[in-house]
Amino acid sequence: VKRVDRTTLVSDEYGEITAVEISDGRDFHVLNFFTLDPNSLLLPHVLQAQMVFYVHTGSGRLSWMDGEDDDAKSVDLRPGDVYGLEEGSIFYLQSYLETLQRNKLRIHAIFPHETTRRLKPYTSLRDSLMGFDRRLLQSAFRVSDEAVEELVTGSPPPEIVHGILAAKTLPEKKKKEKSLWTTAMNSKKKTAKPYNVFEEDKDFVNGNGWSTTVTARKHPVLRSSGVGLFVVNLTAGSMVGPHWNPKGSEISIVLEGHGLVSVVSSNATTATGGLRDENDRFPVEEGDVFVVPRFGPMAQMAFLDGTFVFAGFTTQASRNHPQFLAGKASVLRVFDRKVMAMAFNATLDGSAFDRIVDSQEESVILRCEDCAEEEMRAIGEMEEERRREEEAMRKREEEKRRQEEEEEEEARRREEEKWRREEEQERRREEEEEARQKEAEKRRREEEQERRREEEEEARRQEAEKRRREEEQERRREEEREAEKWRREEEQERREEEEEGERRREEEEEEETTRHGRHRYGGGSTESERAAEAQRRWEEELQREEEEAEAARRR
Template sequence: MGKGVTFLLLALVLCHALTVATGYKGEKQRRKEREREESGEEGEGGRRAEDMFLMRRSTRVIRTDAGEMRVVRSLGGRIIEKPLHIGFITMEPQSLFIPQYLDSSLILFVRTGEARVGCIYKDEMVERRLKIGDVFPIPAGSTFYILNPGEGQRLHIICSIDPSESLNLDTFQSFFIGGGTYPASVLAGFSPETLSSAFNVSVSRLTEMLSRQQEGPIVHIAPAHAPSIWTKLSQLKEEDRLMQVKRMVQGEVEQVKEWSWWSLFGMFSENEGNLFKDKAPDSYNIYKKSPDFRNDYGWSVAVDGSDYKPLKDHGTGIYLVNLTAGSMMAPHMNPRASEYGIVLRGSGRIQIVFPNGTLGMDTKVREGDVFWVPRYFAFCQLASRSSPFEFFGFTTSSLKNRPQFLVGANSLLHTFNTPELAAAFGVTEERIRRFINAQNEAVILPAAPGGDEDVKRASVKFEAVPEV
């Protein structure tokens, strides 16, 4: 028995040692991975730390002859307090994104072209005409459609997709009101007998209505391209046209006349005034707002809930920045929100710094790239020397952001210019004063005389505080 006890104790000791060793090895490996992440080196999966901030995962979720939609998905993680996906919608001239509702809220921004957006607002169908620079929100669960009425102009829309109310089935979930074999209408899921009774029509007529559309979620509406389900709307007045979509959503029925979306374009000029006689929010044009800041090196605009109330309801802000060639948005941090940026024009670099003072990302970006900056992280944007750099984006708060600039004539170093600050840097008060006063510009700074590479290689030298 004594030998058995001795063997059992020996086994327990060996198991404990193995557990400790395994735990140490696992912790050591996790520590190495954290160090690689903070230094920007590649981990085991080949992923660089900078990939955290440059959103590369673009997925085409819709593609038809009349247009497409791509979505750049937000990364998950503990430091993302409100993830936003970014959508890119492209529609050919005279096309329609058919009526649907989503489990996520959208904020549309018209990049190029013109659009007609119809949606349900407080049980009423409303329409808005959107032009370049216009912003318009669509709440989750609100049925909407998007029309491109232009005859020779493609429509490009950038949108934020807020999944905070989503079903978490995918990036977002569409529920199509209209549809057929592709896409399927949500109505098609009910039994034919149930729908026949609800619509007060025959099963054969119902079957024909729910099986004719096969052109996809974005369809041509010009007579030369129009699919059969959208081809006949000739006699309806503007009020009847708006009510038709509402009836489709509510499941109400009347003896439906043959109609299409095409003929609504002939009604725009005649009924323009009536389309906007409602209490729904209008669109907001960011290009028409006076810059919050402007100097010789660029300008910036921010729009929050106090400027445009629908943003307050969505808990989101928007911004637009234009930098002249070679200039930079001074290093700063956002105390209230993360931000998602989309490069609209030109090229430049984005630098983001980890909380431990190491460089998290220093990456060149160009038109179409999407980046995000976590709340509190210090960062700056630098325009290339060859062209201006323009970027638009969304913030995760509708409150005034009040960015805190770390460099420049309005930096918090000026506000905090005390003996304690000098001691924190280990220099004399006179030295720190000369150092922070060397830059006379604020917010948007001029190009460094030596060029980008010289700036990257430059080092800062301080005068040490004499020992006491």
Template sequence: MVVRNRGTFLLLLVAFCYGVTMAMGLREEKDQARWRSQREEMINKRKKESKSGSGRTGENWFLLRDYKSIVETDAGAVRVVRTRGDSKNRPMHIGFVTMEPNTLFIPQYLDSSLILFLHRGQARLGYICNDELTERQLGDGDVYRIPAGSAFYLENTGEGSRLEIISSIDASDSFGMGLFQSFFIGGGTYPTSVLSGFEPQTLTTSFNVSMDEIRKIMSKTRRGPFVHVNEKSPSTWTKFLKQKQGDRLQHLKRIVETHREDEISQVQEQPKFSWRRLLGSMLGQKINLKTDNNKCPQAYNLYSKNPDFSNNYGSSIALERSDYSPLRHAGIGVYLVNLTAGAMMAPHVNPVATEYGIVLRGTGRIQIVHPNGTSAMNAKVRQGDVFWIPRYFAFCQIASNSGPFEFFGFTTSAHRNRPQFLVGANSLLHTLNGPELAASLGVSEERVKRVLDAQHESVILPAPAETRSEEKEKKKMMEKLAKLMNAGFAKF
């Protein structure tokens, strides 16, 4: 009787366990079906938003195409791309300055600090630093910072060539009057000088000249902030550029002396570069005139920096505060990446900063992934396109097979970025490799190791094998064609 009861009990126990297992299996299937349904719904939603451009998650959200023309004349132009980000990121926009040959961007100061990258051309930059007029000759690849509130001018010195500059615009100190605000020291009817707002008696007293002289000086500039430097019929600004450096400072000094300190007290900057300090010095202290101020920073040439990483498939350069001290004050980093045809910057994450990029050359694709594992963007980009990558989002850049892909940009931190690569020989998956990773993937450790060890390259990865073989075949065909053509020409 006892044996029979024990057998019945075991049978009931087995039946109960089977029932529980089936119930758990059905529940798991329901959960998986619900998860798949939610995922498909989210993917479809992302696709709709991407096509329509609406919402915060479509491809248009990560490709920045909201260009605003600030100035556009026959001598030069300024365009600004509004950037996006969250409340944790400081406001920063991307500016593009183009100047025709023999032109001057007249003296002004901004309520925002700038980091200039000279993409193409030659320029002379003059600005006030440590109570002195400092001039720097800039060329291709040079990086330079102009603090907010520092008066400056810019001249295109390239012989017959256009000047092209890309800049970050840190609007954290701006008055909230738009993207940024220019305060023109020079000017006339267009642009209007900040001097124009003072009463006539204030100006005549300040300059110690008649009102008629003031009108003659302040009414000639009518074609915008970019003026042609014409040798045959020299303008006021042509004569200004021909003056000795000390005389140019005195010229700016006479203009600055008309400003009252309470009119510009809102412009804030580090004490070393303060407009308030500059004004006080000019009004009450003796000014030391030097041909060059060694205390002011030199430009940093990005092209001359040794790559932080380089292999047969491309190179990557990062400029941070330990490399260039002005970035310490700006809190902004700079980077430059070159990829060969078909190469890929391996999928990675920026744990420190948000990244803004500008395509300088070639075409490629930018892929960005949402935290939930869905695609945020998979878009083709070309020269001139601007994109941004939010901090912590996984992403990669892929060059097209047609040629090299080069892009430059800014990051919202001057500290070392330390990107975390998700794929490649140096990926964090290698660091995490163990039974825990295998368990999370639901496969054996041997299989995980086999997959991770298949990629021997790191950071910048080669094009797929089939693409490389296609390129080799193309190269061979072109070589054969060239030989045939040469042989044909030889007969003639």
């Protein structure tokens, strides 16, 4: 984890606290980095997890009270100090105002039993108190409501403030009554001093650097934490030989300079032809945090341009004993050489293996000029190879994406064509449907018009029939009137004829009478006169028959 990637928990003009959460592949580990300007004060907090820390720079004082008794304790802190606090402790930190160097107090801490993965496993003492009801606080302190009001309504101070206490002076201790619990349990044991890695003997020193480890055997404060602390100082062009930790993981912080870390992954084989994950070799610089999991073969290297100093925490420190692969402390020198030679290469004889294993006269910290640079060049080559592979992959992906885009475009085109055809078919169906509807509407209108024409024709026919009947009736009435007229006329004619006949008969009778008289008296009509009279009667009879036939035809 790069320094710039830390999470900021607290930051003001007098200091800051940053945090890192990092995994070793099995567990998560939380680290905090406290930085206090000279003559600054981190106000009291309540620890909710164990804390083990290392003082990197500056000086100051740690004050705390743990759960074993009610006495406040204080220790001075200097660079290289290792110390720890139990969970439940109330603590605060003060940085000294150093007259010459004016270094900031920098403390690197780990919380070994923090399982909730909180980046800040401690809370402000003020927040712990302010959570109670005011009435409860008034009764608990036996003070007035005004006093409680003044206590709780004031603006909360920042967590890091400018120094209140005089530099390098212990606060005056005030005796207070022991609680019922601590009176019975107080062991009156003496406060342990911090363990300083610079003042104690180093575990290993040679011309290439030094290393030391602080465990519970050296510092009892670490006994319950289950972690230890180590510091490694590599001179330019040296390295910690290839090794692994069989019992615990290492969480390291770069204190000074820069270097390179190489960790062999589980899928690695040999340096000549095996696969290695390029992420297993990485450069680190001041402030970076890196972790090497349990069983992970590793080597830390310094560049030729300066020293490389790093410190860190080891889990299961009391039982962990690093196993080195090269140098006088190599595990390869312990077992039968033939067996070990066969384990590495079936064609490697014992003498050749002896030359390889026994050539190195140093142990632990070895000389390795240009190793870091060679690794960096290898990293550069691997990065270049990776870049080429990524470029090739990018081109393949672009080509694949182009093909996919073309296929998608072709599919989209086909789909659009399908949609177009479907839309065209739908449009045609709609047009045909509309045409059918129009045709149906046209037929309906024509049928309606035909029906109306028929109705009108029927109405006209009925009207004509009505008029015909009326005319017929009128004609019949007219005929009846005409017939009646003719009948009356005929009746009149008949009467007239009858009258005329009666008159004629009378005249005939008179003539007959006259003729008889003349005959009687010697006169009479001639034969021609009788023929003319017969002709006249026949004509009259014929005219009457024609008139009757014409009257019958009219009816």
